[in-house]
Amino acid sequence: MTIERLHTGKRMSQVVIHGDTIYLAGQVGRPEMDVATQTSDCLDNIDRLLAEAGSDKSHILQAVIWLADMADFDAMNAVWDAWVPEGHAPARACGEARLAAPEYRVEIIVTAARKG
Structure with a gap:
């Protein structure tokens, strides 16, 4: 089975497709914004890449969300909950981690199925 890579650089690909499974690299938003805006940016990137x-967001199998500060959990969830289609919530984990730069408040990683 072939592996397809999209938007590939020296270090990583933004999308890797193996069979009918799509893996996205972690998506971040504009670092100068608040967590709600950064979450919205992440989700826009996810929509575009899927x-x-x-595919699309109704085919997301799993999401892993990293927050720089769990105090941002409710603000991130408000954006997330409005974005996820009703009845299509993926398996999800959310934790606190130090992100690549201190200006980042959230990073979202998803795995999805291709539309069939």
Whole structure:
């Protein structure tokens, strides 16, 4: 089975497709913004990359969300809950971690199925 990589650089690919499974790299938002805006940016990136890979948010299997501070949990969830289609909530984990730069408040990683 082939592996397809999209938006590949020296260090990573933004999308890796193996069979009918799509793996996205961690998505972050504009670092100068608050957590709600950064979450919205992440989700916009996810929508765009999934569409390019032949899927959409209703086909997300799993999401891993890293917050720089769990105090941002409710603000992030308000954006997330409005974005996830009813009846299509993926398996999800959310934790606190030091992100790549202190300006980042949230990073979201998803695995999805291709639309069939």
